[in-house]
Amino acid sequence: MPATPVPQPLRSLPADGLLADLLAVSMTGVIFYTPIYDPAGSGAIVDFRFEYLNPAAQRMMGMPEVPAVTHNEQWPHSKAHGTFDFHVAAYVTGEPREYNINYQADGYDNYYRLAARRSGDGLWVSFTDTADQPRSPVEVALRESQAREQAARADAETQRQRFYEVLMQLPAHVAVHEGPGLVFTFVNPHYERIANGRELLGQPIRVVWPELADHGILDVLERVYQTGEPFVAAGLPVQADFTRTGRMDQAYYDFFFLPLRDAQDRVTGVLNFSYDVTDVVQARQQVEQLNQELETRVQERTAALQESEARFRIMADAAPNQVWAVNPDTTIRYANQAFLDFVGVSLEQYVATGWSAYLHPEELELAQHTLAEAIRTGALYTLEHRMRRHDGQYRWLLAQGAPSFYPNGELYGYVGSAIDITDLKHANARLTRTNQDLDNFVYAASHDLKQPVDNLAGLWAEVRRGSRFADPAEEQLLVPMIDDALRHLRTTIDDLATLGQAQHTSTLPAEPVSWQDLTEEVLITLEPQVRSAQARITTDFAARPTVSFNRSSLRTILLNLLDNALKCADPTRAARIHLAIRQEAGQPVLVVTDNGVGVDAAKYGSELFHLFRRFHTHTAGTGVGLYLVNRLVEANGGRIVVESQIGQGATFHVFLGRA
Incomplete structure (x- = not known):
């Protein structure tokens, strides 16, 4: 290892004579440095100490003749911009060096020309500052190019932030997984809620949800990462420990897995977009269960009837979620691919045309008024309306939206989602009609059964008056049972009659x-x-x-x-x-x-x-x-x-x- 150079005492700078006069009147900034070496003994120059600044340098830099700071303390970004290496090379080689730089950091924003040369144990650096000079065409072009680049970066960051806000505001569960291990790198609040305190960011999904190892959905997620093919599914059952109590609960989800790619079109991760449709599925199951229970009970209570009611079928297939965003003036800002596939146009066409062209005329005014009022009051937006699909058919949608704000509190717009509820509405209409038919049937059946039951009770009373059981013990056992059965049957028929009558009233x-x-x-x-x-x-x-x-x-x-x-x-x-x-x-x-x-x-x-x-x-x-x-x-x-x-x-x- 070379020995660390030992700085020699600096020769006194000339205080008078031609050199002093020249430095004093020079319009060029002049600095005299001495090197600072690595205290660990590596022999490397790690900084420079200011020994002298001429009046021009003092004026241009706003510093005293002998500053108390070092070169790197004054310009922390000097290494990143290459100026520090320029000084080191000039000192080490002893050769004259020149360097031009547009320095935009540490409070400086000017184009500088530098010349450096070693003198003994010190380094003379002269420089010019173009802040008060006309800029050359090359410099102007360079600065304009840098300004455009900065503006482009700022615009890209704004777009990225806005998209981030959209994902954070979506009423769905959104996560981003990266790498072969599908590590969590982003989750929105809805996903955090279902995770219920699980550590997410930086963790592989199989570590976060170990109970899903044999479920199959994680295999699908990995297949999307490996093949680059997206995956869409509706109403898939998922069993997981959502409450973190060791108990497995079942929920139903619509899933959308989208591969994420880099600039070279390589898959780097997967966007995990899911929507909890448990309420919709369970509602359908409850309706089916209720229909089955009603049919079974009616059959049990009306054994004299030979015909049975037709069973109800309700198919409520959840459609892929449609995500949208509008400006405060209700103009369209964003629509996701599922939405665009629904209307059958590109985003540019949809933005240019506007949503009014696709809404059903009967709901157009209501939809516009509802959204405008939600924006005016800052309330949640919820509306059922019809919208024309790409095949010309109008479908019923349930649209929900929430306000989104800039960091300064200014309204950015509304973001939301819509799901196709056409099948559910049709099913509800059929259910309503069927319930009405069932009410009419129960009402009529209860009245038709009332007289036979009363006759049966009368006959039983006559039998009791005119007959006696051979075995008194048997009479004591059977008579109360028969009386109770007749009483319970009459009560049930009366309740059914009340139920039918109440439906009419x-x-x-x-x-x-x-x-x-x-x-x-x-x-x-x-x-x-x-x-x-x-x-x-x-x-x-x-x-x-x-x-x-x-x-x-x-x-x-x-x-x-x-x-x-x-x-x-x-x-x-x-x-x-x-x-x-x-x-x-x-x-x-x-x-x-x-x-x-x-x-x-x-x-x-x-x-x-x-x-x-x-x-x-x-x-x-x-x-x-x-x-x-x-x-x-x-x-x-x-x-x-x-x-x-x-x-x-x-x-x-x-x-x-x-x-």
């Missing part, structure tokens, strides 16, 4: 109804049950004393909710029931709270309103009441939310819809 016009008057009327009917349960019933109707609703339907709703609360009273304590009315978004909500035995609503909440479904066997009933309440509420555009735990009572929130 649900279409009757609304009228002003006083909550207090209606409650008093219902409590008179339920007086024996109230007395038996030692119930205390309190009310609070101050928020909305009167509601506009069909009185007969509202009486049926209140009667069955109170009857249910009384039946489910805890036998170990006196029943306490509270009725209240509150307003939510201008909609009246009936709240019924009790301290009864309760039910596990988190587990069985969706089954509470199934026909003939019962959760407590210690009380009489057929399981028709809550089903009837739910049908009447939904027929009016409302819904019911139940909060309950075993042993802690229950609270029914009845959103009355168009009231």
